[in-house]
Amino acid sequence: MTQSTTPGVLLEVREASRSFGHVRALDSVSLTIAENEFFALLGPSGCGKTTLLRSIAGFEHPDSGAILLGGRDLLALPPNKRPVNLMFQSYALFPHLSVASNVAYGLKREKLPKAEVTQRVAEVLDTVGLQTMADRRPAQLSGGQRQRVALARAIVKRPRLLLLDEPLSALDRKVRAEMQLELKRLQHEVGITFVVVTHDQEEAMSMADRIAVLAEGRVQQVASPLELYRHPANLFVADFIGTSNLLAGPSDRERLMVRPEDARLVTPGEGTLSGTVLDTQFQGGTSTVAVEVSTLAKPFLVCEPGATAAVRGTEVGLVWDHSVVVGEGLA
Amino acid sequence: MPSRTAGRAAGRAAGRRTGLGWLWLPLGLCALFLYLPILVLVAMSFNGGGSAYRWDGFSFRWYAELARDSDLIEAVVTSLGIATGATAIATVLGTLLAVGLARHTRSKMLEAAAMAPAILPDLVLAIGLLAFFYMAGIPKSALTILLAHAAFGTAFVVAVVRARLAGSDAALEEASRDLGAGGFSTFVLVTLPSIAPAVVAGALLVFTLSLDEFVIAYFTAGPTTETLPITVYAMVRTGVTPEINALATVLVLISVTVVVVAARAVRRTEKS
Amino acid sequence: MPTRSHGGLGARLRRGVEPAVLLGPGLLFYAVLVGVPVGLVTGYMFARRGRFGGVEWELSLDNFSRVTDSVYLEVFRESLGLALVATVISLAIGYPTAYAIAKLPPRWRTVALVLVVVPFWTNFLIRVYAWIVLLNSQGVLNDVLVGLGVVDERFTLLYTPGAVVVGLVYSYLPLMILPLYAAIEKIDDELLEASTDLGAGRVRTFLGVQLPLTLPGVVTGSILVFVPSLGNFVVPELLGGGKTVMVGNLIRDQFLKAQDWPFGSVLAMMVVVLLVLLFLGQAWVTRRVEGGARA
Numbered sequence: 001m002t003q004s005t006t007p008g009v010l011l012e013v014r015e016a017s018r019s020f021g022h023v024r025a026l027d028s029v030s031l032t033i034a035e036n037e038f039f040a041l042l043g044p045s046g047c048g049k050t051t052l053l054r055s056i057a058g059f060e061h062p063d064s065g066a067i068l069l070g071g072r073d074l075l076a077l078p079p080n081k082r083p084v085n086l087m088f089q090s091y092a093l094f095p096h097l098s099v100a101s102n103v104a105y106g107l108k109r110e111k112l113p114k115a116e117v118t119q120r121v122a123e124v125l126d127t128v129g130l131q132t133m134a135d136r137r138p139a140q141l142s143g144g145q146r147q148r149v150a151l152a153r154a155i156v157k158r159p160r161l162l163l164l165d166e167p168l169s170a171l172d173r174k175v176r177a178e179m180q181l182e183l184k185r186l187q188h189e190v191g192i193t194f195v196v197v198t199h200d201q202e203e204a205m206s207m208a209d210r211i212a213v214l215a216e217g218r219v220q221q222v223a224s225p226l227e228l229y230r231h232p233a234n235l236f237v238a239d240f241i242g243t244s245n246l247l248a249g250p251s252d253r254e255r256l257m258v259r260p261e262d263a264r265l266v267t268p269g270e271g272t273l274s275g276t277v278l279d280t281q282f283q284g285g286t287s288t289v290a291v292e293v294s295t296l297a298k299p300f301l302v303c304e305p306g307a308t309a310a311v312r313g314t315e316v317g318l319v320w321d322h323s324v325v326v327g328e329g330l331a
Numbered sequence: 332m333p334s335r336t337a338g339r340a341a342g343r344a345a346g347r348r349t350g351l352g353w354l355w356l357p358l359g360l361c362a363l364f365l366y367l368p369i370l371v372l373v374a375m376s377f378n379g380g381g382s383a384y385r386w387d388g389f390s391f392r393w394y395a396e397l398a399r400d401s402d403l404i405e406a407v408v409t410s411l412g413i414a415t416g417a418t419a420i421a422t423v424l425g426t427l428l429a430v431g432l433a434r435h436t437r438s439k440m441l442e443a444a445a446m447a448p449a450i451l452p453d454l455v456l457a458i459g460l461l462a463f464f465y466m467a468g469i470p471k472s473a474l475t476i477l478l479a480h481a482a483f484g485t486a487f488v489v490a491v492v493r494a495r496l497a498g499s500d501a502a503l504e505e506a507s508r509d510l511g512a513g514g515f516s517t518f519v520l521v522t523l524p525s526i527a528p529a530v531v532a533g534a535l536l537v538f539t540l541s542l543d544e545f546v547i548a549y550f551t552a553g554p555t556t557e558t559l560p561i562t563v564y565a566m567v568r569t570g571v572t573p574e575i576n577a578l579a580t581v582l583v584l585i586s587v588t589v590v591v592v593a594a595r596a597v598r599r600t601e602k603s
Numbered sequence: 604m605p606t607r608s609h610g611g612l613g614a615r616l617r618r619g620v621e622p623a624v625l626l627g628p629g630l631l632f633y634a635v636l637v638g639v640p641v642g643l644v645t646g647y648m649f650a651r652r653g654r655f656g657g658v659e660w661e662l663s664l665d666n667f668s669r670v671t672d673s674v675y676l677e678v679f680r681e682s683l684g685l686a687l688v689a690t691v692i693s694l695a696i697g698y699p700t701a702y703a704i705a706k707l708p709p710r711w712r713t714v715a716l717v718l719v720v721v722p723f724w725t726n727f728l729i730r731v732y733a734w735i736v737l738l739n740s741q742g743v744l745n746d747v748l749v750g751l752g753v754v755d756e757r758f759t760l761l762y763t764p765g766a767v768v769v770g771l772v773y774s775y776l777p778l779m780i781l782p783l784y785a786a787i788e789k790i791d792d793e794l795l796e797a798s799t800d801l802g803a804g805r806v807r808t809f810l811g812v813q814l815p816l817t818l819p820g821v822v823t824g825s826i827l828v829f830v831p832s833l834g835n836f837v838v839p840e841l842l843g844g845g846k847t848v849m850v851g852n853l854i855r856d857q858f859l860k861a862q863d864w865p866f867g868s869v870l871a872m873m874v875v876v877l878l879v880l881l882f883l884g885q886a887w888v889t890r891r892v893e894g895g896a897r898a
Contacts (some may be wrong), residue, residue, distance in 0.1 A: 059505055077510040092506035096524045105520075106510030157510065354706060357699030358715070364696065365722045365776070368733035371743050375736065385741070422628040431625030445629070448637050452878065454834040454851055455871045459640025459859050462868075465657055466643060485629060500842040514621050543726045545837070550858070563728045567841060571735055579729040586724040595718050 010035045011056070011161060016065030017217075018051055026062060027217035033161075033195060038187050040208035041197045044240070048217040053163050053197045057086040069160060080109070085159040089166040091150035093138035099149050100125070100134040106157045124156040128187065144175045151183075155190050164196045168203060178259050180206055188285040201241050205229070213237050215330055230258065234327045245300050247273075253328050260303035263320040265289060265310055271317025275300060277310045291316060369583055376576035388540035393577040400574070403562055410559040413548075414541035415529055417480035422534045424481075425488025430522060432489070433496040434504065448488035456483060457550035464551060471553040479547045483535035491536060532596045539589050632641040645738030647868035658864050666869045675853070682849040685764060686832035689771035693828045694821065696772070701783035701820075716784065723777040731841050734770050735761060738842070770838040771828075778827035786820025787813075819889040826881045834874055850874060 011033040018026040020204035025048045033039045041049040054060040056067060058079030067074045074082055085106070093102050100121055107117045125131045128148040139145055147167065154162055167183065168176045184207055187194045198204050202219040204211050205225040213228065213236075221233035232238035235246070238257045245263070249255040268274050275293035290299040300318060310316065376394070380387025397403065428445055448456060460479050464471055503525065507517040523530075545560035552561060566575055648666055650658040669675065704715045722730060737744050740759040760766055790813065798808040814821075820827045836851035850870060857867025 057505075057509055059508075078513075079505070080511045084509075086506075086509045088502045088506055090500055090502050092500060092502035094503060094506075094524075095519060105507070105512075109511035109516065133376055153506075153510065354699065354703035357696070358703040361696055361700040361776075361780075362718065365719070368730070368737055369722060369725065371736060372729070372733050382741070387773070420632075424632055427625045428629035431622055431629075433623065435622035441630075442628075442684070444633065446856060450878075450882075451637070451641070452830060452834040452871075452874055454836070454854055455644065455875055456637070456640065458854065458864075458867060458871055459644045460636070462643040462647065462864065463636075463640040478636060482632065485632065489629075539724050543724070545727055560726060560728055563668070563726065563732075564837070567728055567732045567735070570730075571739070575729075575732060576736075579726070579732065582726045582729055586726075587721055590717060590721050590724050594713065 008034050010037075010067075010070060012068045013052070013056075014068070016052070016055060016062040016067060018048075018055065018060060024048075024217045026055070026065075028065070029214075029217070029219055030221060031212055031222065032179060033193060035193060037193055037207045038184065038192060038207060039193070039195045040204035040211045041195065041214060042201060042204040042211050042240075043199065043214035043220075045199055047214040049101040049197045049199075049214050050165065051217075052214070053086070053165055053195070056161070057163055058082050080215065083159055084161045084163060085154040085157050086163040087150050087154045087164065089169060091138075091146050091170070093146060093149055093153075097137055098117045098135050098137060099130065099141070102138065102149055103153045103156055110157075117187045120156055126153045126181055127155075127186070128152045131278075144179065145169050147171065147179065151186070155186070155192060159192060161195060164194060166198055167196060168198075168200075176203075179237055193266070200244075205241070213240060215240075218330065220330065229259075230322075231324055232326055234330065236330055238324075238326050243301060246298075247296065247323075249325055253327050255328060256323050257326050258320045258323045260288065260301040262322040263284075263300070263302045263318055265291075265302055265304070266309075266317040266319050268315040268317050271319045273300065273318040275316065275318065277312050277314050277316055279310050279312060280310055282307060289316075291317070291318060334418050343379040369579075372576050372579045372581065375573060376580045378576070381573065393573040396574050397577045397581070402557070403559075403578070406557045406559045406562040409557060410542055413473055413477045413480060413558060414538050414559045416477045417484050417541045418534050418538045420477075420481035421484030421488050421537045423531060425485040425530035425533060425537075426492050426526070426530050428485065429489045429492035429496060430518070430526075432492060434501065445489045446486050448483040449490060453483075453544075453546040459549040460547065461550045464510050465548045471551055471556070473553070473556045473558075475551045475553070476556065476558065477547045479551050480537075480544060483547070484541060487540065488530070492526055492529045495526050499525050534587050534595070535593045539586065542585075551591035618669075631686065640795050643890065644868045644871060645871075646698055647865045648872055650865045652863045654866050663865070666865045669866055670869060670873070678848050678853055681764075681847065681849075682833055685696065685767055685847070685849065686829050689768050689775070689832050690825050690829045692768065692772050694825060697776060697779035697783050697824060701780050701787055704780075705762075705787040716781075719780050727774065728837065728865065730773060731770055731831070731838055734773065734889050735841055738766055738769070761842065762846060764843065764847050766842040767839050767849075769845050770842040771832045771835065774835070774838065775828040775831055778831075779824035782820045782823040784820075786817040786823075790816050816892060818892050819885065822885045822888050826878075826885060830874070830878050830881065833877075 011031075011034045013029055013031040015028045015030055016026050016030050028033065028046070029048070029052060041052060043049050051060055052107070055062050056074065058074070058077065061075065063082060069083065074084070094105065097105065103121045103124060104117050112120075121134075122131065125134055128151060130145060130148055130152065131144060133149075138149065141149065147170070151167075164183075168179055171179060176325040180203065183194070183196075196204070196207065205228075208225065209223055209224060211228055212222045215236050221228060223231075223233075223239050228237060228241050232241060235255060238244045238246070245258045245260065247258065262289055265271075273293050273295070275291040278290040278292045278299050280290070281288045285305070287304050287306065289302045289304060289308055290309045293300050293301060302318065304310075375386075377389050377391070378385075378387055379390035379392060432442055432445060456479070458474070460482075461471075464475050469475060485496065503521055504517050507521040508514075512520060543560060544558075545564060548558045548561055549564070557565075563575070563578070566572070611820055632823040647658050649662055649664065651661045651665075652661045653659050700719075704712055704719075707715055736742055739745070740757045740761070742761075744760065745754075745757045749757060794812055794816070798812045803811060833849065834851040834854070835849065836855045839845075839847045839849045839852055850873075854867050854870045854874075857863045857870065861867075
């Protein structure tokens with residue numbers, strides 16, 4: 001059996017499967033992740049993304065399949081021997097150790113000389129902007145600071161791959177936006193491949209180079225954010241990412257998808273469809289108009305720039321510049 | 332002037348919020364019921380006369396008597412030895428068992444089994460052990476009591492440490508593994524520090540339980556082994572003397588100290 | 604071609620070692636010092652008594668039929684009665700006390716709980732002994748009663764069934780208060796406020812909301828008082844003066860005096876079966892209350 005992989009590929013998951021009783025958490029999942037990529041595993045809770053992440057880290061074991069890192073079999077190694085580090089959702093900072101000791105923990109396990117440990121800890125705390133917090137305990141830090149410590153503790157090990165489990169979920173909205181940018185900057189700076197698990201599509205879209213969308217233990221689509229948005233592989237991806245209007249398709253098993261910003265309101269009778277304005281919502285930069293169409297189960301949404309001129313209860317026509325045919329079933 | 336009235340009104344409101352009203356009554360009565368007998372014992376221990384009932388002037392003579400009672404002192408030494416040995420065994424086995432249960436199994440059966448000696452009536456465990464030592468031909472001695480106390484003590488350590496582990500994040504141990512530590516390093520560097528207060532509290536618990544335990548000791552003691560409770564039982568059965576009161580006072584003092592220390596340890600656990 | 608996970612065997616072996624190291628010693632210790640003894644007692648139930656203690660391993664069911672002897676039935680009736688009275692009194696004292704503790708400010712709550720626990724950690728025999736001092740005809744309680752003119756003559760309260768009940772309540776009251784406190788403390792105050800808001804008075808709120816929600820605590824506390832009361836042989840002996848014989852005394856005597864181990868084993872296992880049944884009942888009550896609370 002060959003272990004070699006294509007050059008530039010760092011991680012390869014081959015037909016990994018894992019069942020918990022009757023639930024198939026991973027159903028023959030295959031993926032490749034390139035060197036220096038910022039990769040996201042996206043899906044609703046229970047889709048298998050966390051099982052996949054924990055399998056790479058070594059805390060779960062696939063029933064079958066293989067996981068290779070740079071061509072080497074990862075599954076043969078216990079978690080403490082894998083050149084992979086995980087940033088936990090709860091951060092899992094050791095409460096009885098100071099910030100510096102938390103960060104030094106992994107380096108000490110490598111039996112590095114004391115001076116090198118001290119130097120690398122200082123460097124990484126500098127990178128994440130926590131040099132003044134070195135002697136504090138985790139309980140004395142804010143949520144954002146704790147996250148930086150967790151990140152520093154993982155990247156100081158210089159792993160080939162950094163796994164981040166819902167890295168922003170514990171933070172409030174404002175800090176979250178800051179940390180999105182920060183994570184991207186750091187990934188560039190340290191040159192480590194990042195794999196983020198998230199259920200938040202906006203988070204995945206704004207940070208990742210490529211995204212794998214998972215549902216029911218299977219990979220639905222792997223693509224760049226733009227590709228996912230413009231050309232979703234199936235109905236699930238179309239619905240999960242962004243907002244979509246779904247119309248009858250060319251065949252029974254296909255639907256036609258129109259994004260709200262690709263549609264426009266026209267005078268009644270001139271459009272491809274027509275309906276009655278049900279509601280308008282002003283969001284600042286844009287407005288959303290919901291139009292009730294007799295042939296559709298859900299209102300058709302149109303996104304207009306600025307404030308809309310549409311009036312509730314009036315008849316309107318609908319046209320669009322761009323539409324995509326998507327398949328109904330899951331992968 | 333107006334601010335003073337406002338302050339008083341606020342004080343009254345706060346008083347009402349924390350006020351217990353008629354609930355002071357059961358609280359007071361219960362405290363009286365629990366502590367009056369103990370207080371009478373303590374008071375009577377300073378009785379100068381020879382009666383455990385009739386006050387005859389203040390004196391420390393019964394404490395002096397206590398210090399001279401060589402049988403009693405021997406029993407105390409035996410009990411302390413048994414409690415120390417039982418605590419050592421129970422703390423090690425109980426801590427390992429609690430961590431194993433919390434981290435490596437979801438079996439309800441095993442959990443129930445680990446708690447069984449604490450739930451089983453002491454009399455049943457006592458006759459079972461009596462039967463076991465008889466069948467196995469092991470002569471009853473201080474050692475058999477030690478083993479018996481270690482068995483039920485283990486269950487109490489499991490209970491205390493398990494409760495602490497339930498509140499702790501299993502991700503901490505995973506994080507340690509992830510950062511390159513093996514199973515043993517993780518246990519020593521991460522698991523133990525996080526459960527240390529519970530381990531101490533569990534050990535104190537076993538120590539006091541063993542020191543006070545009567546039923547199992549009574550059934551598994553050899554003919555010449557006298558633990559403190561066995562001696563007290565013999566003393567109480569034969570008559571009521573102020574010397575027992577003095578002994579009681581000392582024992583109450585020890586219990587209070589241990590409970591307060593254990594409560595502090597548990598509180599520290601909750602804070603961290 | 605699907606690749607089998609070949610790291611499987613080594614990794615699985617490694618994963619098996621850790622649980623074995625952690626769980627093995629304790630479970631082995633239990634097997635010898637708890638499992639074997641309980642198994643022996645179970646086996647003894649079906650054996651014949653040995654002449655000088657111990658047993659003869661001959662299958663016999665006589666031990667079970669002896670239980671229905673009227674002498675023993677009378678002991679059971681009295682034991683169950685006394686244990687039940689002790690449980691009810693503990694509940695009557697324990698509930699308001701636990702309720703009051705739960706309403707204390709958090710700082711004082713810990714202090715109150717420690718105060719409840721301290722007597723329990725005081726030597727059991729000493730606690731029983733204290734009541735001999737109090738209840739004796741020469742004792743403190745008589746001094747007070749005669750002094751106040753409540754009674755004209757000294758009389759002994761000791762060596763009566765009442766004294767046994769007092770001793771049992773005193774011994775196990777903390778075991779009633781702690782689970783009750785845990786149950787009461789857990790109740791969301793807003794539930795009680797909602798009941799009041801919807802027009803229920805204090806009594807209605809207590810009976811309709813508070814009591815049903817704390818029922819698991821009531822049941823747990825009652826079991827924790829009732830079962831050890833049945834098995835207690837020290838209190839009936841020291842405070843009942845040997846006139847009151849409870850199941851605990853009967854079991855003790857079979858093993859240490861009459862040397863009828865098989866019959867003693869039957870009696871002891873009856874207590875265990877009762878305990879198991881009561882715990883199953885408790886689990887059922889808890890499930891019902893918590894299922895109801897979630898709905």
